[in-house]
Structures are given as C-alpha cells and as structure tokens.
Amino acid sequence: MQEMRDMTRDRRAILKNAALLTAALAIPNAVAASGRMLTQRDLKPVAEPPVPPAPPIAPIQTSSKVVRPDLLRQALASLDRHRGRIARHDRIAIADMDAPSSQPRFHIVDLRGGESHSFLVAHGSGSDPAHTGFLKLFSNEFGSNATSQGAFVTADYYVGKHGSSQRLIGLDASNCNAFGRNIVVHSAWYANKDMIQSHGMLGRSQGCFAVGERDLDKVFALLGSGRMIYSAKV
Template sequence: MLEFTLRSDRRAVMISGAGIALAALARPIAKPFLGSSHPRRPTTVPATPRNAPRMPQTALDAARFSVDPALLRRALSALDQHSGSIKARDRIAIVDFTAPSSNPRLHFLDVMSGKASRLLVAHGSGSDPEHTGFLERFSNAFGSNASSEGAFLTGDYYTGKHGRSQRLVGLDPTNNNALSRAIVIHSAWYANDDMIPAHGKLGRSQGCFAVGENKLSDVFNFLGEGRMVFAARA
C-alpha cells in the first residue's frame, strides 16, 4: 500500500484532536480472518438512532489531503446517517469511482493516527461493458455484474470461490442487495499491480471490490468488521 503521513504541524494538531474525539466513538472489533472454511451467518444491521454523533471538522479538513473534498463530505455524511450501524468510526475507506481502474482509487483514512493510504481496486464488468477502465454506471440489480454505490458495512470473513473474502452489507437503497448478490471484498490476479504496465487498466469483477492478491491482508487488517466502505463518483 502506498502510505503517507500528514506531516505539517497544523495537520498534526488537527489529527490529534480528531483522534481524541473519535476514540470515544470507536469500539473494539472482531479479529481479522482466522482461516475458517465455514462462513458465519450474515451480519445483522441494527436500526439507526436519531441524533447520531458527528465526526469533528478537523477530521474532514485533514482527510482532504488524500480524497476529493466533495466525495469526502458525502462519505462523512453517510457515516453520520448510518452511525447506528457503523460502530467503529476511527477508520473509513472511500472508493472514488470517478478515477479509472489504473489509479489507486481505494482510499484508507485513519483519522486517529493521521495516516492515509490507497491502492488499486477493480469494478464490475456490468459497470464497464466496453472495458474502458472507467466505471460508466452503477447497479443494485441481481445479475447485473455491476458495482453499487453507497455506504457498506464490513461484515464477517469466510473462504469462498475467490479464497479469503469479507462480506459487505449495503446500507442504502442503491446497494441494499449487496449481501444477497454476494458483493464482497476479495483478491484477484486481475487486480494486481502488474496489470497496469501490461494492460493500462485492471480486469473486471462481477461487482465485488477486488484488490491485488498481495494486498488483501492489508485491507482486512485495516478495516476489520464493523467499519464503513463508501463507494461513489465525485
């Protein structure tokens, strides 16, 4: 993962303040994948309460260093909207599907430490039927093989046809079929870094968030269970 740290004194102070505020909101999550070949039951999404807490403005300002500001604001708004379901709020992932698949467009933001990183991620073949490398459309429909937009809750780990994988629960009307469609996080050869110099783009998934084969453990370790992945176009 290509990682960098917000180094200016001003940003360091902002991140420190955000970390203190968010520490009270973050709860412990389950350990990463332990290698079980028996999937657990799907994650249950609790109802969202009223008056959900908001992330500090300092977190928003600092994260702009990595992510398009408009997309970041939408992601944080979704985090507030779904705060009853998303218990761990110290880290979030944002997929900027405005960028082509040749760009590292899966952004990881750790508000507590002030670190950000990003890596390559594939989109669905139904979202890019001509295989241009750009996502053309979203879909929540069964059989579409397309990527969906909206807020996802990271669920449990299992071993399936793509090997180690993590379930995702769609929290919005635009992605609420994700669990039934088996839209998950998994690794794939067609999402490896060497696809870019060879082909200028990644291969396509069936709507899943496919990452490089040597990146999957990094993704699982960062997100764990109970955190948000927000996917959209800026």
C-alpha cells in the same frame, strides 16, 4: 437590671426552641396524614434524564491529493447518517469510482490522525461494459455484475471461490442487495499492479471490491469488521 435582661434573653431562647420543636414535630404528622412514610425512593428523580444525542462526525484533515474534499465530505455525512448501524467509526474506506482503475482509488482513512492508505481496486464488468478502465454506471440489480453506489458495512470473513473474502452489507437503497448478490472484498490476479503495466488498467470483477493479491492482508487488517466502505462518483 442585669437579671431582667438575662431573663428576657432566656425567654427568647425558650420561645425559639419551642418553635423549632413544633416545626420538627409537624413533619411526621404531615407524612402520617398522607398515609405513608418517606422512603429513599422519594429522594430520587422519577425518570432518568434523557441521553444527549451523539455529536456529529467532525471533519478531518487529509490531503486533497489522496481523497477529494467533496467525496470525503459526502462519505463523512453518510457515516453520520448510518452511525447506528456501523460499530466502529475510527476508520473508513472510500472507493473513488470517478478515478480510473489504473489509479489507487480505494482509500482507507484514519479519522483520528488523518493518515490514509490507498490501493488499487477493480470495478464490476457491468459498470464498464466496453472495458475502458472507467466506471460508467452503478447498479443494485441481481445479475448486473455491476458495482453499487453507497455505504456498506464490513461483516464476517470466509473462504470462498475467491479465497479469503469479507462479506458486505449494503446500507442504502442503491446497494441494499449487496449481501444477496455476494458483493464482497476479495483479491484477484486481475487487480494486481502488473495489469497496469501490461494493459493500462485492471480487469473487472462481478461487482465486488477486488484488490491485488499482495494487498489483501493489509486491506483486511485496516478494515476489520463493523466499518464503513463508501463507494461513489462525485
């Protein structure tokens, strides 16, 4: 009786092994029928998965006494819109042209830590014809000597008629002539602090972002190339 059970078990094992062997032999036959052998390429996806879009710029915490919330939100939206043309997103400069020239209104903001540094900056004579100390209008026109509105990206440094300067490229329709108009960052005597003591306001540029002579090195160090300057009234 035990011998019959052993024979039955052995027969089942033989049949199972035969079935497995038959299935294994059938695979190369199927490949041969298709006309080629499987290669490593067949084990990889045909196309790479799409790269997920970059996340939007997250709002940062900074004092409303430094940069007004509405202006900061507008600047961050502009940075997100132009992110493909701006190489460095760790810091931005915001020129609050709603403030008078007697106030430090050129804010360089660290988007990671929320720290900010504020400097005096002059606006263009064409933006304030009566020299009131307040920017009245923006312009993108050649020969206007006016400040332009919108997002700029900082470019290379050079030495020109205003000494050390940094070229800017306008990213919006409202400032697309900035490079051709030679709108740059530079220092000027009329943007020094003592102008406020003697005149109550800064002098005017020809549309450039003119900062105080003692502030230029720090402004250049914080700005660098490939970062955004946003100029607006809100």
